[in-house]
Amino acid sequence: MAETDIQAATTAKAAICSRGVTRDFKAGQQTITVLHGIDVDIRAGELTYVVGESGSGKTTLISIMCGILWPTEGEVKVFGTDIYDLSDTELVEFRLNNIGFIFQQYNLIPSIDAANNAAVPLIAQGMDRLEAREKAVAMLEKLNIGNQAGKLPSQLSGGQQQRVAIARALVHEPRLVVCDEPTAALDAASGRRVMDLLREVAVAEDRACIIVTHDNRVFDLADRILVLEDGRITHDGSEMPEGH
Amino acid sequence: MIWIAIRMLTGDAQKFYGLVFGIAFSTLLITQQLTIFVNLIERGASGTYNVSSADVWVMDPVSRTTDVNFPMPSTALDKVRGVTGVEWAVPHLRAGASVRTSEGDLEGVSVIGVDDATLIGLPKRMTVGSPDVLSQPDSVIIDDVGLTRMFEDGRSPIGERLELNDQRAVIRGVADAIPSFTSQVTLYTKYSQALRYVPGTRNRLSFVLVGAEHGVSPEELTRRIEEQTGLRARTRDEFAQDGVDFIIQNTGIPLNFGITVLLGFIVGVAIVGLTFSLFIRDNIKQFGALKAIGVTNGKIRKMVAAQAGLVGLIGYGLGVLGTVFFIWGFSGNPTFKGFYIPWQIPLISMAAVFVILALTGWLALRNVLKTEPASVFR
Numbered sequence: 172m173a174e175t176d177i178q179a180a181t182t183a184k185a186a187i188c189s190r191g192v193t194r195d196f197k198a199g200q201q202t203i204t205v206l207h208g209i210d211v212d213i214r215a216g217e218l219t220y221v222v223g224e225s226g227s228g229k230t231t232l233i234s235i236m237c238g239i240l241w242p243t244e245g246e247v248k249v250f251g252t253d254i255y256d257l258s259d260t261e262l263v264e265f266r267l268n269n270i271g272f273i274f275q276q277y278n279l280i281p282s283i284d285a286a287n288n289a290a291v292p293l294i295a296q297g298m299d300r301l302e303a304r305e306k307a308v309a310m311l312e313k314l315n316i317g318n319q320a321g322k323l324p325s326q327l328s329g330g331q332q333q334r335v336a337i338a339r340a341l342v343h344e345p346r347l348v349v350c351d352e353p354t355a356a357l358d359a360a361s362g363r364r365v366m367d368l369l370r371e372v373a374v375a376e377d378r379a380c381i382i383v384t385h386d387n388r389v390f391d392l393a394d395r396i397l398v399l400e401d402g403r404i405t406h407d408g409s410e411m412p413e414g415h
Numbered sequence: 416m417i418w419i420a421i422r423m424l425t426g427d428a429q430k431f432y433g434l435v436f437g438i439a440f441s442t443l444l445i446t447q448q449l450t451i452f453v454n455l456i457e458r459g460a461s462g463t464y465n466v467s468s469a470d471v472w473v474m475d476p477v478s479r480t481t482d483v484n485f486p487m488p489s490t491a492l493d494k495v496r497g498v499t500g501v502e503w504a505v506p507h508l509r510a511g512a513s514v515r516t517s518e519g520d521l522e523g524v525s526v527i528g529v530d531d532a533t534l535i536g537l538p539k540r541m542t543v544g545s546p547d548v549l550s551q552p553d554s555v556i557i558d559d560v561g562l563t564r565m566f567e568d569g570r571s572p573i574g575e576r577l578e579l580n581d582q583r584a585v586i587r588g589v590a591d592a593i594p595s596f597t598s599q600v601t602l603y604t605k606y607s608q609a610l611r612y613v614p615g616t617r618n619r620l621s622f623v624l625v626g627a628e629h630g631v632s633p634e635e636l637t638r639r640i641e642e643q644t645g646l647r648a649r650t651r652d653e654f655a656q657d658g659v660d661f662i663i664q665n666t667g668i669p670l671n672f673g674i675t676v677l678l679g680f681i682v683g684v685a686i687v688g689l690t691f692s693l694f695i696r697d698n699i700k701q702f703g704a705l706k707a708i709g710v711t712n713g714k715i716r717k718m719v720a721a722q723a724g725l726v727g728l729i730g731y732g733l734g735v736l737g738t739v740f741f742i743w744g745f746s747g748n749p750t751f752k753g754f755y756i757p758w759q760i761p762l763i764s765m766a767a768v769f770v771i772l773a774l775t776g777w778l779a780l781r782n783v784l785k786t787e788p789a790s791v792f793r
């Protein structure tokens with residue numbers, strides 16, 4: 172049995188392979204390095220948490236992993252595709268078909284209702300609008316806000332808006348789901364419900380889910396926890412390290 | 416996605432109306448000013464259009480338009496009649512005169528002497544009376560613009576006595592004529608009568624109007640007349656164009672209207688450009704999120720094009736409608752008599768609207784297309 176076969180088998184299981192990922196930002200004259208050569212595999216079939224202090228680079232890392240922020244150096248493979256090797260249009264289409272994300276800013280479209288907002292990825296994929304809307308309403312129902320489907324974002328509370336954003340991230344059943352602080356705006360019960368739903372929808376044989384969180388109420392739900400400190404991974408295990 | 420684009424646009428009512436207004440205003444300004452411009456300079460040809468039966472106008476070689484003419488000796492008429500291909504040729508006199516009304520007002524008029532026998536030279540239609548009235552002594556026919564100018568109170572001009580260059584004249588009819596560029600009062604009378612009204616030297620024949628024989632083209636006939644008589648001959652269309660060209664070359668009108676049309680364009684670019692880029696900027700996060708989710712730049716371009724298209728269509732429609740209402744509303748005013756919107760003008764303003772929207776849309780879009788998707792989530 173050749174070694175390459177074993178390697179191929181492991182990379183197939185890896186939803187994301189990050190190799191030497193570095194990211195610099197220019198702040199005036201200075202260049203600050205936020206990520207220092209991140210090497211990590213995110214496995215399919217697992218719920219992976221990224222935790223760390225504010226400013227440690229969590230948002231930057233997952234943005235690079237989901238194809239919306241270019242690394243300064245290094246490469247990222249998502250389900251075997253070197254995403255930063257794709258052309259702009261190919262990358263956009265790759266995101267549309269494979270990735271869902273929930274960021275702290277929801278950026279919902281103010282003039283269309285919750286269901287249509289949640290249906291955007293399906294509409295962008297070319298699905299008929301009413302059919303897409305129906306699927307979106309079903310997703311909103313799973314998130315317990317089916318009765319808000321016809322409301323405009325401005326008529327919803329912060330937590331409800333977030334659930335619309337979550338529905339939008341999950342509605343097209345992407346293989347990779349990336350979330351930045353999905354439970355920050357929610358009470359404990361809603362937070363657990365969201366996590367359960369993410370696990371249900373986003374964690375499967377060939378799917379993966381990465382969640383950035385500070386929320387120690389939900390740490391027990393993770394399969395794997397990565398701790399980021401100053402742009403380096405300092406802990407990788409199924410539990411939080413001692414002292415956190 | 417187009418549906419979403421349209422909802423994004425109409426969801427912000429204030430900016431939507433701002434955009435529609437900007438386009439409508441630009442369209443109105445451009446269409447209305449171009450329409451007035453074209454109609455106004457076409458007034459330079461009204462003298463020719465009013466005599467629709469003449470195929471060819473013959474004149475002294477230095478004459479330029481119906482109003483800028485140098486009289487010829489009366490022998491010119493016979494010379495023209497001798498040219499083969501001339502079916503008929505009649506004398507035509509055009510000269511300025513002053514008239515005093517019975518109230519004592521003084522008015523500059525133009526006197527047109529038409530052929531005694533055939534009355535060729537009169538406008539085709541009369542609004543009051545018939546051409547035959549010219550056979551009565553001292554008869555003149557006034558044009559309808561002159562009528563509103565000289566009889567503002569609306570009383571009937573028929574039977575009114577005028578003092579025309581110290582001669583007696585009686586108005587016995589009103590002609591339906593296209594006003595001249597200056598909207599001057601015009602009095603039509605028989606050629607022989609006109610010679611009495613207009614004092615002058617031996618030479619008072621302004622034009623010889625010619626009808627071509629069947630089968631002879633006006634162009635061919637002008638060539639023959641010029642060759643054989645040494646006079647200048649122009650077809651009706653050429654002479655109409657001469658009148659228009661004269662106004663273009665000798666007045667500030669093209670420049671003035673050109674400036675207004677340009678202003679309309681600039682105002683459009685300014686209002687629409689500002690509002691459109693504000694609209695896009697307000698929605699840059701949404702566009703960014705769409706991009707991040709997986710909407711390609713090409714589709715985003717199409718979305719913005721749909722937004723621009725909708726605004727353009729509504730605004731343009733309103734602007735053209737506004738022009739139509741304007742022209743229609745003033746159609747009773749003699750200055751605007753016969754004004755129409757040439758079909759080329761709405762096309763020109765449509766092109767202008769297209770350029771305005773394409774330009775501002777492109778400028779506003781550049782930011783959207785450049786943004787790194789991650790930046791909208793920070």
Ligand SMILES: Nc1ncnc2c1ncn2[C@@H]1O[C@H](COP(=O)(O)OP(=O)(O)OP(=O)(O)O)[C@@H](O)[C@H]1O
Nearest residue numbers: 196197198205223224225226227228229230231232
């Ligand atoms: N676009 C940017 N331009 C300049 N600096 C940036 C940019 N994005 C991130 N940074 C910097 O990179 C560092 C890491 O930012 P990041 O948002 O990844 O932190 P985080 O771990 O997500 O923090 P938090 O928990 O507060 O969300 C911060 O110091 C931040 O100021």
Ligand SMILES: [Mg+2]
Nearest residue numbers: 229230231351
């Ligand atoms: Mg963050």
